[in-house]
Every structure is written in C-alpha cells, then in structure tokens.
Amino acid sequence: MEEKQYRSVGKSVRKKDSLQLLLGKGVFLEDVVPPGALVVKLLRSPHANAIVEQIDTATAAKVPGVVGIYTWQDVPQHRFTNAGQTFPEPSPDDRLILDRHLRFVGDPVAIVAAEDEKAANRAMQLIKVTYQVLEPVLDPRQAKDAPVLVHPEDTWHAKVDVGGDNRRNLVASEVSGHGDVDRVMESCDIVIEHTYHTPACQQAMMETFRTYTALDRYGRLYVLSSTQIVFHVRRILARALGIPKSKIRVEKPRIGGGFGAKQSAISEVYPAFVTWKTGRPAMLIFTREECQIAGSPRHEMEIRVKLGADRQGNIRALDLYTLSNTGAYGEHGPTTVGLSGHKSIPLYTGGLEAHRFAFDVVYTNLQPAGAYRGYGATQGIFAVESAVNELAERLGMDPTLIREKNMVREGMTMPAYYNEISRACALDRCLEHCKEMFRWEERYPVRDMGNGKVRAAGVAMAMQGSAVSNVDVGSATVKLGDDGCYTLIIGAADMGTGCDTILSQMVAEHMDCPVDQVTVFGADTDASPYDSGSYASSTTYLTGKAVEKACTQLKQQLCAIAAELMDCQPEDTLFQGDRVICQEGSRWVSLEEISYKAQCCNQHAAMVTASHTSPVSPPPFMVGMVEIELDKLTGEVSILDYMAVVDCGLPINPALARIQAEGGIVQGIGMALSESVTYNPQGRPMEDSFLQYKIPSRLDMGKLRVEFEHSHEPTGPFGAKSIGEIVINTPAPALAHAIYRATGVWHRTLPITPEQIAMGVPEG
Amino acid sequence: MMTIKQYVRAESLEQAYQLNQVRANRVLGGMLWLNTSKLAVNTAIDLSGLGLDQIEEGEDAFSIGAMVTLRQLELHPGLNAYTQGAMAKSVQDIVGVQFRNMATVGGSLFGRFGFSDVLTMFLALDAQVELYHAGTLSIQEFAQRTPDRDLLVRVVVRKRPGRFVYQSVRNTRTDLPTLTCAVSQVDGAYRLAVGARPMKAVLLTDEEGLLAQGITPESARAFGEYAARTVPTSGNLRGSQAYRTHLVQVLTQRGILELGGDHHGA
Amino acid sequence: MELKLTLNGRAVTAQIEADTLLLDFVRSHGCTSVKRGCETTNCGLCTVLLDGKPVLSCATLAARAAGRTVTTLEGLQEEAADFVGFIADQGADQCGFCNPGFVMNTIALLRENPDPTDDDIRAYLAGNLCRCSGYEGQLRGIRAYLDSRKG
Incomplete structure (x- = not known):
C-alpha cells in the first residue's frame, strides 16, 4: 500500500517523560505532595453482606493524633456511581460514601483521618462495630431473582434504562441480533455449543490507587489523583459530596499504570470527604491488599457460545449468552457486557447469516468489578475464538484456513457491530503475515520432545473499538508560545501509554515543527478542555482528531496575525511551519514574530480549542500465535514464542505501539495461565497480595515478537485506529488452543493452571 | 506490619540467646516477613554483626553460618560443585535476586516453613544443624521440632560422595512452590525430601529396598509410587491433594532416574 | 534510636x-x-x-x-544515564513506576556480570515486576546498550 511519508508521525519518538521516569525523578503523586497531609485509612467490612447495627468510635477518637472518624451517619445520602463514564452514566447510582449496608468483604465501614499512619492504624483497631450478618449472594448463577437482594434499597436509581432491576439483582439485560438464528442453526451441519468461564482479574498496576486532597487558595476542593478521568472524577465528587462542580478542581500527576482500574473513582471520595469536613489536606494511599480486595477487577463472565457451520467450515450462525458478575456495585456492569458479543461476533462477519447476543448482568456480594483493558471483549473473544478452534479441530481443518474463510474483511457491513462498515481492515493480511513469521505450517503439528514434553501451537484473532461512538468527546487546546513553541493542553490522561508524546507528534506534524517544540500540559479540570478521559481506546483516535482540528484552525489564526504584520490578506498567506509567507512577492514573518505580535495590539488568539466525537468506533484487528512446551506429567506450560501482527491503522509511534502490544500480551498470558480472583465460602478474596496473585514475571512469557499491518482508517488521525486494549485479547484463546493440541483437553475455564492440565481428562 | 519497640545488634551469641528467652522478643533473619507479620515485637535481635554470614569450606564439610543468604548458597562454587548444581537450583526460583540477597539460611530453616525449598534441599543433603543451646542435631530431627527460643548458629554439610537432584513445580516461575522434591544418594543411601506438601518437608529413605538393585525405569517408578503412597499431602490455593500426590510420584520418579544418570527422566 | x-x-x-x-x-x-x-x-x-x-x-x-x-x-544518576536512553528508545519506560527498581537492579546486574546473555538478564531481573511493558522492550533496551558498548 502506498503510504504518505510524514516528518513526526509514524516515527518511534522517545516519550517526553522517559528520562524523568527512568532516572527516578519525583513525578508521582506521593513524590510531589507537600508533607503534613492527614493520613486517611478505611475500616473495611469483614462480612460479605451485613448491616452496621452499632458503631462506637469514642475510644478510637481518643487516640492521640486522630483528627476525625466518620461513619455512615456522617455522609450525604444521595447515591452515585464510581464509574468514570459520560453523563448520564449507564451504571446505576448505587453507592454512598459510607453505607450502613455492607455488600462485600472490604466495603468501607468507617473513614479514619489521623496525623500519622500509626495513629490511624491504632484507631482502626479500636473502632467497635456490631454487625448484623446477613446471608450473602456469592454465586452469580444463582443471583438473578435470588431471595437475598444485594441492593434492596428504594434509593437505587438507574439513570439509563439498560434492563436493570435492583429487586431482581439485575444490573442490565438485553437481547439483540440479526436474522433467524434458530432457523439457521437448525440447518447447520455442525453445531458447537459450550460454556466458557473467565474469572475476575486484577489490573495490578504497579502504583496502587491514591488521592491527595486540599483546599486551594479560593477555598475550593483541590484533588490530585492518580486517575484516567479527571472530569468524571469532578462530577462524581460533586454528586457524592453534594457540592457544586465549580467548587472542585481535579488534576492528575504522572500515573503509575491504570489499565482501566483508574477509570473508576476508587479512592477519591474518602480523602475528599475528609478535607471538605476538616479543611485540612488529606491523602489516601491504598495498600496492595486493598487494591486486591477492594479495587475494580475485570467482570467475571460465563459465556455460552452456540456456533453453527457447514462441513466446509463456513460459519453460518453465532448465538451468545453472557452472564456477567458485577459484584456488589454496578460500575461498568451494563457496558462491559456488551463488548463480549459486539466485539467477538463481528470477527466472523464473513458468511454469517444470523446471530443473537443476549446477556444478564447480576449483582453479587463480591468485590465490585470495573473497567479493565479489553472491557468485556477479552472475555467474549476467549469464548468465540475457542469455539472456532473447536470447530476447526472437529472438522480436522487448519484453524487459520477456517478463519480465512469466515473473517471480516475491508468494506463489509458488520451486523453484530451496530451495522458499522469495516472501512479499514487488514485482518486478512495480519493472519497471512503472522503465519509466515511464526512458520505456522511447521509449528502447528504437535511434536513429542520426549520425557513427557510436547510442543504445540495455537492461534486466535481479536478486535476492539476505537472510542465509544456517539458518546466520547476528545478535546485539545493548542497555543503558540513566545518563542514559537507550542503548548498542547489535554484532558486525556497519559498513564504510561505515551499519549502526551503521541499527541505531540501529531501537533508537530500539523504545525510542521520538531516534536521537541511541543510541550504538553494536563490533565487538570481547571485548565484542560473537556475530554471524556483516557479509556475505551479513545485517546489516539479521538483526541488525536481534536488535535488535527485545533491545529488546522490555529494555522488560520496565525495566518491572520501574520497578514496584519505583512499588511496583506489572510487568504494570500501560507503557513510554512517556522514562518508564514505572503504569496504575493517574497515577504514572510517568522513564528517568533507572530508570537510577539500576538501579545501586542492583537485581536486574534494564538490559541485554539477543538473537540471531536465520532459516529463510528473503528475496530483495530490482531492475530496472535503461540508455541508452548507443555509437560504432560506436571502440567507446566512454558511459552516459547508469542507472535502477533496488529492492524491499528497507522501506528503513530511504532515503538510505543509495539510496547502496548507486548504489555497487553503478557497481561493476557497472566489471565490465561495464572491470574484469578477467587473467594472462600464466606466471600473473602483469597488472592489478597502479590504473594498470592501471580502476575507474570519476565520468566513466564517466552519471547515476544510483534509486527504491524497498516490500514487507513478514514475517520482517524493520519489513518490511525486504537491499540491500547485489543492487545490483551488473543493470549487466552491461543493458549487454550495450544494446550488442547498438546493434551487433547479443551480448557474452557480460566486460568488454565498446571494442575488443571496435569489432572485434565480428555473428552470422549 | 510487624511493630518493633527496640532494635539490638547482638554483640555475642550469648547476649542474643538471653534476649531471645523473652517471649515478646524475636531474632531477625532476612526480615522478609516484616510487612506481612502482625507481631508486636519488643526487642528485635539482629545477628548480623556476629560473622555468621560466611560459608566455610573445609576438607570434610561446609560450614554455613545462619546469616548466609540464599544468594550465597546459589553462587558458592564449592557447594554447587559438591551438589552438582542442585543447591543453586533449589533457590534460584525464589522471588528474585534482591530477595535472595536478604533471605538467610537461618531464617529459612528456623521457621520450618512448609513451602521452604531450602529445608527440602538440606534434608536431602542430610545436613546437621548447630543450635546455640541444644548443640548439634540432624536436620531431620531439627525439622520435626517445633520452633523454640534457641538460636540457629550454623548448618554443616559433610562432604561425602553423593549425587543430588532438585526439582520443584510452581504455578508461575517465581511463585511459592506447589511441591518441592530433592533426591540424593549419599554414601550409597537414597534420600527423598518432599516439601510444600503444603506442610513442611519430610524425609523418606528407601526402607523397602526398592532401589537396592540399582536405578532402572522400573525401580524408579516403584519408588515414585511408594513415595506417593507414603508422603502425606493436602490441598491449598496452589494445588489440591490429588495433584500434589500425583506430583510426588512424578518428581520422585524423575529425580531418581536423573540421579541414575538419565537426564531425560521418565 | x-x-x-x-x-x-x-x-x-x-x-x-x-x-x-x-x-x-x-x-x-x-x-x-x-x-x-x-x-x-x-x-x-x-x-x-x-x-x-x-x-x-x-x-x-x-x-x-x-x-x-x-x-x-x-546516587547513581550518571551510571544510570549510560543505559536508560536505550530503554527510552524502546518506549519501555511506560508508566515509569517500576523503573527505578528495575534500573537499580540492572545496574547491580551489570556490575556483577558486564556481559550477560538474554537468559542471564531475565533471571537476574526476575524479581522486578512490570505490568506495562511486557518486559521484552526492557530486554531489547539492555541488549542495545550492551551492543553499543561492544562498538
């Protein structure tokens, strides 16, 4: 494909903050806040379902250094949601800052604020609580219409009708589809029907949830938080505290990883409440244990897939039912579930005659789920890709050939994806490229290595979206500085992904200047233009387009200033990066001259803000292939090679795109082989630390190789689509496939541990 | 987190021993449990100033001080030559280099932790433990005793002609083990140590003479089956009882075969 | 005290x-x-x-x-500056929260073993978790640095 050559875009530019980060400079929340903030700690429920009958804080309050202890009696009584979503949020208003009714082990019972950590900890031990312990709902399969209600309260409120009903433990419910799926299924030669189970997984970002709050010089609430969503946090806090948004300013420092965890306001409300009550600076830093037991993990899902095909391997019908467990609160419950079908079924648009996708999202008395990279697509793709691999094995066909027959291709309308047209799709080229790079023909056959060891390979495809169509808003302000440099002001959040740099590359490309001439500021609700925030794979695609708009308009503004300087008509000027020329004659003025003129007797702002939204959410595509060596006797799996080819449109920064892919693959490997959140019979999480919750180390991932196939998305900046989320989706189905090849056993429940492999019994 | 009122760097073993007789006092090892323990300690006793951080290799034995780190075990040329690398293998999957620079032999053994790779290895080595008060005893006897207020001073590994094989199974490479298994043949006698059952490691010898006729695929299998029948296991987060018992059989059989020179095991 | x-x-x-x-x-x-x-x-x-x-x-x-x-x-800014640019070139710094620990242990590795193999690097750094990078970019960065020293 003929591609345009760019000066800054498409280049592996170093991240703007890379040396600060690599040399350990103090840029994170705990490094930058002034000393002296009150230490905020949360006393958490030991029960999965209980009512606070009595709570006595008198003794605890006497501990020297304790400044305040707050219980359910002290907080405002309007319910809100922690979900960082565009208003009106599809997630129900089902939370209070502190509730008398405790709905999971870890639900906060009291907030303690003290001068130091020791005093806070001592006070926590001295708070006396009498609980009325209730029977919990712990099994999502039993939750719908169960006699025990997680949210019996009348004040539960859904702002958007998503089929939820708190009287039925139901957060959302829906059926959609096209064609007569039952009729087509009946006429299929082969029907594969299985149920797949993916447990909750933790994002496990290295920096735990944390927030600092203080009153600013105007007496407003200043909130510095490790968050992906400054504007949503402001709205959530305003509602939770019952104060006007104008009284709140939210800013983020560098963020030590997010992966969606920080797309919910997990830690913000507590110190904000303390500061609003006491007037004093306050800080809450979650321990790793709190992160593990009271974070916002991936939704546990159980997905029933019914796939109908003919004997030649043409997939004719897909029927999915997803049961999603949102836990004790509904954050992201109604929305994550949709992706389990809408971002798995469209992969097989090829000859699909009919599909149906139904779901229920239920409350349980378990840790509330939230947003995690992949956002439901990961779960759905594990199910559908596994079913397609099962079909291939049943037919004795090469699974890559089945995919070639059925995959979505450029130009197709995708009925399961809101009838969007796949305008940029290199999935076919990704598969071809990956097969060649991986040497699929050679490695797909199972090889016995002796001593109980077997080598085998597996494959999976994936898609995601780019932003939430017709909802998300990306914005950028670009302004010219005195010295001819630009400042880019954004409300999107760089959480290590590199969006500050990627968006700067775009500014540099548009303004025809070096990337070093662009500085970035954000995100700060007082100064940044409104942006939904960094989630839903939106920043490059959406905010990038806002950058394009802002730069286009800024060039016009600068030409207008230059025209005055040169005493010519703006129409006769031409922007040339470091100068504006007057096309009549050979006159020109430098950017620096324009910037000084902008400060003197000037009426054209050398600054533009632009917003962008999109009616479509173009999917990136990906193919992943894995080779493993499996020890049939111990069940241990060693990943030898993981290779992937990604179509994210045009990678704006190939190095950063590659790291996104590699990081996502390794997270996906963790989800496939070792990570899960499980509970004891009382509903207490078992994996409450990094000792018990095992994310992959660098010895657990083999060798990675990622390459790209370019496509051109007409609605994206420079033809770009997203990459942040899709990359986590292929490892689970590809590994389950390889493990089947090695052992003859399909594992339909994650994670697939050595025990399950060693003790697994082949079917039939 | 563990709270500590007072810190004392002991100037003699006697001082440390006397301080340790007080219930609320504790000897510090590598301190790796500092954060997870909820103990309220009065005096923390640090042995790091007593020169116990050396591995001394003599003609007949290795003398390993209580404050020797796991990293020292991993890197010691003499110990690893003597154990054919099994010593390094027994510790190299433990968390990371930084952790192994801190974790001590004394701390690893004294707690008689179920998951201890180190205890498993030293059982197969038929090591001797020198306690300050109780004197020298076999590692097997030491392992069976419940932790008391004595001090572990050093561990002695006698150099006798032997072969050693160490294996473990872990859910991820640097996780705590699901099962540990060390086999040895020292002075002709076979020893099998199995740990992370998940209870603390136990030692098995070839009481039934299954290996008396030498190591063959059949005798290795028979000994593996014997081990699986004999070694008690149970289930926890990392594995069920059935899986562990299966692993006892698999690792024992493979270990014995490797001991016999077959590097392909089963 | x-x-x-x-x-x-x-x-x-x-x-x-x-x-x-x-x-x-x-x-x-x-x-x-x-x-x-x-x-x-x-x-x-x-x-x-x-x-x-x-x-x-x-x-x-x-x-x-x-x-x-x-x-x-x-205290090791200069020694670190020698090689962290190679990590930056890979974009492997990512969120940066694990970087200081990773850089410190890499310095320890290179002092102990100036010419490590890829497997030596993986083994020595196994105790440094990173949730963003997938580790491969960190390895490429260290490898590029080592290659640059060999000229």
Missing part, C-alpha cells in the same frame, strides 16, 4: 524508630525514586543497594543499615 549511615555518598545521622523501614527512611531523606509496590517483597520496586548489593528496602529495617552504605537511584 540514632542511625548513622552513608546514603548516596553522604554521611547521614538521623533519629528513627526501631521499626522504621529503610524504604520510608530513604524516601523521607529525599530519595523518592524508591517506590512501594506491594507489602509482600514480590515486586522489586523498592530495590536499593546495601553495601553494593541489591536488596528490598520495604523489608529491611533502617536500623540494620547502620554503619553501612545505602545507594538509591538518586
């Missing part, structure tokens, strides 16, 4: 509690590169050099460092 030690080449005397952790001690002395990522000695974010050896400062009593030499990334 009083603590005397050498922190990044400077003699420091301070009053500490018996249970002050070395991590909190160095952070309170301006060494904010040292991070806390877990409470169970599993993540490696708090790595510092104690008498030149990499250890986890979250599980080291400050008191045990008495009379010894503690080095954090603040």
Whole structure:
C-alpha cells in the first residue's frame, strides 16, 4: 500500500517523560505532595453482606493524633456511581460514601483521618462495630431473582434504562441480533455449543490507587489523583459530596499504570470527604491488599457460545449468552457486557447469516468489578475464538484456513457491530503475515520432545473499538508560545501509554515543527478542555482528531496575525511551519514574530480549542500465535514464542505501539495461565497480595515478537485506529488452543493452571 | 506490619540467646516477613554483626553460618560443585535476586516453613544443624521440632560422595512452590525430601529396598509410587491433594532416574 | 534510636524508630525514586543497594543499615544515564513506576556480570515486576546498550 511519508508521525519518538521516569525523578503523586497531609485509612467490612447495627468510635477518637472518624451517619445520602463514564452514566447510582449496608468483604465501614499512619492504624483497631450478618449472594448463577437482594434499597436509581432491576439483582439485560438464528442453526451441519468461564482479574498496576486532597487558595476542593478521568472524577465528587462542580478542581500527576482500574473513582471520595469536613489536606494511599480486595477487577463472565457451520467450515450462525458478575456495585456492569458479543461476533462477519447476543448482568456480594483493558471483549473473544478452534479441530481443518474463510474483511457491513462498515481492515493480511513469521505450517503439528514434553501451537484473532461512538468527546487546546513553541493542553490522561508524546507528534506534524517544540500540559479540570478521559481506546483516535482540528484552525489564526504584520490578506498567506509567507512577492514573518505580535495590539488568539466525537468506533484487528512446551506429567506450560501482527491503522509511534502490544500480551498470558480472583465460602478474596496473585514475571512469557499491518482508517488521525486494549485479547484463546493440541483437553475455564492440565481428562 | 519497640545488634551469641528467652522478643533473619507479620515485637535481635554470614569450606564439610543468604548458597562454587548444581537450583526460583540477597539460611530453616525449598534441599543433603543451646542435631530431627527460643548458629554439610537432584513445580516461575522434591544418594543411601506438601518437608529413605538393585525405569517408578503412597499431602490455593500426590510420584520418579544418570527422566 | 549511615555518598545521622523501614527512611531523606509496590517483597520496586548489593528496602529495617552504605537511584544518576536512553528508545519506560527498581537492579546486574546473555538478564531481573511493558522492550533496551558498548 502506498503510504504518505510524514516528518513526526509514524516515527518511534522517545516519550517526553522517559528520562524523568527512568532516572527516578519525583513525578508521582506521593513524590510531589507537600508533607503534613492527614493520613486517611478505611475500616473495611469483614462480612460479605451485613448491616452496621452499632458503631462506637469514642475510644478510637481518643487516640492521640486522630483528627476525625466518620461513619455512615456522617455522609450525604444521595447515591452515585464510581464509574468514570459520560453523563448520564449507564451504571446505576448505587453507592454512598459510607453505607450502613455492607455488600462485600472490604466495603468501607468507617473513614479514619489521623496525623500519622500509626495513629490511624491504632484507631482502626479500636473502632467497635456490631454487625448484623446477613446471608450473602456469592454465586452469580444463582443471583438473578435470588431471595437475598444485594441492593434492596428504594434509593437505587438507574439513570439509563439498560434492563436493570435492583429487586431482581439485575444490573442490565438485553437481547439483540440479526436474522433467524434458530432457523439457521437448525440447518447447520455442525453445531458447537459450550460454556466458557473467565474469572475476575486484577489490573495490578504497579502504583496502587491514591488521592491527595486540599483546599486551594479560593477555598475550593483541590484533588490530585492518580486517575484516567479527571472530569468524571469532578462530577462524581460533586454528586457524592453534594457540592457544586465549580467548587472542585481535579488534576492528575504522572500515573503509575491504570489499565482501566483508574477509570473508576476508587479512592477519591474518602480523602475528599475528609478535607471538605476538616479543611485540612488529606491523602489516601491504598495498600496492595486493598487494591486486591477492594479495587475494580475485570467482570467475571460465563459465556455460552452456540456456533453453527457447514462441513466446509463456513460459519453460518453465532448465538451468545453472557452472564456477567458485577459484584456488589454496578460500575461498568451494563457496558462491559456488551463488548463480549459486539466485539467477538463481528470477527466472523464473513458468511454469517444470523446471530443473537443476549446477556444478564447480576449483582453479587463480591468485590465490585470495573473497567479493565479489553472491557468485556477479552472475555467474549476467549469464548468465540475457542469455539472456532473447536470447530476447526472437529472438522480436522487448519484453524487459520477456517478463519480465512469466515473473517471480516475491508468494506463489509458488520451486523453484530451496530451495522458499522469495516472501512479499514487488514485482518486478512495480519493472519497471512503472522503465519509466515511464526512458520505456522511447521509449528502447528504437535511434536513429542520426549520425557513427557510436547510442543504445540495455537492461534486466535481479536478486535476492539476505537472510542465509544456517539458518546466520547476528545478535546485539545493548542497555543503558540513566545518563542514559537507550542503548548498542547489535554484532558486525556497519559498513564504510561505515551499519549502526551503521541499527541505531540501529531501537533508537530500539523504545525510542521520538531516534536521537541511541543510541550504538553494536563490533565487538570481547571485548565484542560473537556475530554471524556483516557479509556475505551479513545485517546489516539479521538483526541488525536481534536488535535488535527485545533491545529488546522490555529494555522488560520496565525495566518491572520501574520497578514496584519505583512499588511496583506489572510487568504494570500501560507503557513510554512517556522514562518508564514505572503504569496504575493517574497515577504514572510517568522513564528517568533507572530508570537510577539500576538501579545501586542492583537485581536486574534494564538490559541485554539477543538473537540471531536465520532459516529463510528473503528475496530483495530490482531492475530496472535503461540508455541508452548507443555509437560504432560506436571502440567507446566512454558511459552516459547508469542507472535502477533496488529492492524491499528497507522501506528503513530511504532515503538510505543509495539510496547502496548507486548504489555497487553503478557497481561493476557497472566489471565490465561495464572491470574484469578477467587473467594472462600464466606466471600473473602483469597488472592489478597502479590504473594498470592501471580502476575507474570519476565520468566513466564517466552519471547515476544510483534509486527504491524497498516490500514487507513478514514475517520482517524493520519489513518490511525486504537491499540491500547485489543492487545490483551488473543493470549487466552491461543493458549487454550495450544494446550488442547498438546493434551487433547479443551480448557474452557480460566486460568488454565498446571494442575488443571496435569489432572485434565480428555473428552470422549 | 510487624511493630518493633527496640532494635539490638547482638554483640555475642550469648547476649542474643538471653534476649531471645523473652517471649515478646524475636531474632531477625532476612526480615522478609516484616510487612506481612502482625507481631508486636519488643526487642528485635539482629545477628548480623556476629560473622555468621560466611560459608566455610573445609576438607570434610561446609560450614554455613545462619546469616548466609540464599544468594550465597546459589553462587558458592564449592557447594554447587559438591551438589552438582542442585543447591543453586533449589533457590534460584525464589522471588528474585534482591530477595535472595536478604533471605538467610537461618531464617529459612528456623521457621520450618512448609513451602521452604531450602529445608527440602538440606534434608536431602542430610545436613546437621548447630543450635546455640541444644548443640548439634540432624536436620531431620531439627525439622520435626517445633520452633523454640534457641538460636540457629550454623548448618554443616559433610562432604561425602553423593549425587543430588532438585526439582520443584510452581504455578508461575517465581511463585511459592506447589511441591518441592530433592533426591540424593549419599554414601550409597537414597534420600527423598518432599516439601510444600503444603506442610513442611519430610524425609523418606528407601526402607523397602526398592532401589537396592540399582536405578532402572522400573525401580524408579516403584519408588515414585511408594513415595506417593507414603508422603502425606493436602490441598491449598496452589494445588489440591490429588495433584500434589500425583506430583510426588512424578518428581520422585524423575529425580531418581536423573540421579541414575538419565537426564531425560521418565 | 540514632542511625548513622552513608546514603548516596553522604554521611547521614538521623533519629528513627526501631521499626522504621529503610524504604520510608530513604524516601523521607529525599530519595523518592524508591517506590512501594506491594507489602509482600514480590515486586522489586523498592530495590536499593546495601553495601553494593541489591536488596528490598520495604523489608529491611533502617536500623540494620547502620554503619553501612545505602545507594538509591538518586546516587547513581550518571551510571544510570549510560543505559536508560536505550530503554527510552524502546518506549519501555511506560508508566515509569517500576523503573527505578528495575534500573537499580540492572545496574547491580551489570556490575556483577558486564556481559550477560538474554537468559542471564531475565533471571537476574526476575524479581522486578512490570505490568506495562511486557518486559521484552526492557530486554531489547539492555541488549542495545550492551551492543553499543561492544562498538
């Protein structure tokens, strides 16, 4: 494909903050806040379902250094949601800052604020609580219409009708589809029907949830938080505290990883409440244990897939039912579930005659789920890709050939994806490229290595979206500085992904200047233009387009200033990066001259803000292939090679795109082989630390190789689509496939541990 | 987190021993449990100033001080030559280099932790433990005793002609083990140590003479089956009882075969 | 109690509690590169050099460092600057929260073994978790640095 050559875009530019980060400079929340903030700690429920009958804080309050202890009696009584979503949020208003009714082990019972950590900890031990312990709902399969209600309260409120009903433990419910799926299924030669189970997984970002709050010089609430969503946090806090948004300013420092965890306001409300009550600076830093037991993990899902095909391997019908467990609160419950079908079924648009996708999202008395990279697509793709691999094995066909027959291709309308047209799709080229790079023909056959060891390979495809169509808003302000440099002001959040740099590359490309001439500021609700925030794979695609708009308009503004300087008509000027020329004659003025003129007797702002939204959410595509060596006797799996080819449109920064892919693959490997959140019979999480919750180390991932196939998305900046989320989706189905090849056993429940492999019994 | 009122760097073993007789006092090892323990300690006793951080290799034995780190075990040329690398293998999957620079032999053994790779290895080595008060005893006897207020001073590994094989199974490479298994043949006698059952490691010898006729695929299998029948296991987060018992059989059989020179095991 | 030690080449005397952790001690002395990522000695974010050896400062009593030499990334800026640019070229710094611990342990590795294989690097750094990068870019960066030294 003929591609345009760019000066800054498409280049592996170093991240703007890379040396600060690599040399350990103090840029994170705990490094930058002034000393002296009150230490905020949360006393958490030991029960999965209980009512606070009595709570006595008198003794605890006497501990020297304790400044305040707050219980359910002290907080405002309007319910809100922690979900960082565009208003009106599809997630129900089902939370209070502190509730008398405790709905999971870890639900906060009291907030303690003290001068130091020791005093806070001592006070926590001295708070006396009498609980009325209730029977919990712990099994999502039993939750719908169960006699025990997680949210019996009348004040539960859904702002958007998503089929939820708190009287039925139901957060959302829906059926959609096209064609007569039952009729087509009946006429299929082969029907594969299985149920797949993916447990909750933790994002496990290295920096735990944390927030600092203080009153600013105007007496407003200043909130510095490790968050992906400054504007949503402001709205959530305003509602939770019952104060006007104008009284709140939210800013983020560098963020030590997010992966969606920080797309919910997990830690913000507590110190904000303390500061609003006491007037004093306050800080809450979650321990790793709190992160593990009271974070916002991936939704546990159980997905029933019914796939109908003919004997030649043409997939004719897909029927999915997803049961999603949102836990004790509904954050992201109604929305994550949709992706389990809408971002798995469209992969097989090829000859699909009919599909149906139904779901229920239920409350349980378990840790509330939230947003995690992949956002439901990961779960759905594990199910559908596994079913397609099962079909291939049943037919004795090469699974890559089945995919070639059925995959979505450029130009197709995708009925399961809101009838969007796949305008940029290199999935076919990704598969071809990956097969060649991986040497699929050679490695797909199972090889016995002796001593109980077997080598085998597996494959999976994936898609995601780019932003939430017709909802998300990306914005950028670009302004010219005195010295001819630009400042880019954004409300999107760089959480290590590199969006500050990627968006700067775009500014540099548009303004025809070096990337070093662009500085970035954000995100700060007082100064940044409104942006939904960094989630839903939106920043490059959406905010990038806002950058394009802002730069286009800024060039016009600068030409207008230059025209005055040169005493010519703006129409006769031409922007040339470091100068504006007057096309009549050979006159020109430098950017620096324009910037000084902008400060003197000037009426054209050398600054533009632009917003962008999109009616479509173009999917990136990906193919992943894995080779493993499996020890049939111990069940241990060693990943030898993981290779992937990604179509994210045009990678704006190939190095950063590659790291996104590699990081996502390794997270996906963790989800496939070792990570899960499980509970004891009382509903207490078992994996409450990094000792018990095992994310992959660098010895657990083999060798990675990622390459790209370019496509051109007409609605994206420079033809770009997203990459942040899709990359986590292929490892689970590809590994389950390889493990089947090695052992003859399909594992339909994650994670697939050595025990399950060693003790697994082949079917039939 | 563990709270500590007072810190004392002991100037003699006697001082440390006397301080340790007080219930609320504790000897510090590598301190790796500092954060997870909820103990309220009065005096923390640090042995790091007593020169116990050396591995001394003599003609007949290795003398390993209580404050020797796991990293020292991993890197010691003499110990690893003597154990054919099994010593390094027994510790190299433990968390990371930084952790192994801190974790001590004394701390690893004294707690008689179920998951201890180190205890498993030293059982197969038929090591001797020198306690300050109780004197020298076999590692097997030491392992069976419940932790008391004595001090572990050093561990002695006698150099006798032997072969050693160490294996473990872990859910991820640097996780705590699901099962540990060390086999040895020292002075002709076979020893099998199995740990992370998940209870603390136990030692098995070839009481039934299954290996008396030498190591063959059949005798290795028979000994593996014997081990699986004999070694008690149970289930926890990392594995069920059935899986562990299966692993006892698999690792024992493979270990014995490797001991016999077959590097392909089963 | 009083603590005397050498922190990044400077003699420091301070009053500490018996249970002050070395991590909190160095952070309170301006060494904010040292991070806390877990409470169970599993993540490696708090790595510092104690008498030149990499250890986890979250599980080291400050008191045990008495009379010894503690080095954090603040004290190794030049040595780190030699190779971190190669990590930056890969984009493998990512969120950066694990970087100081990873950089410290890489320095320890290269001092101990100036010419490591890829497997040596993986093994030595196994105790440094990273959730963003997928590790491969860190490895490519170190490899590129080592290759650049060979000319």
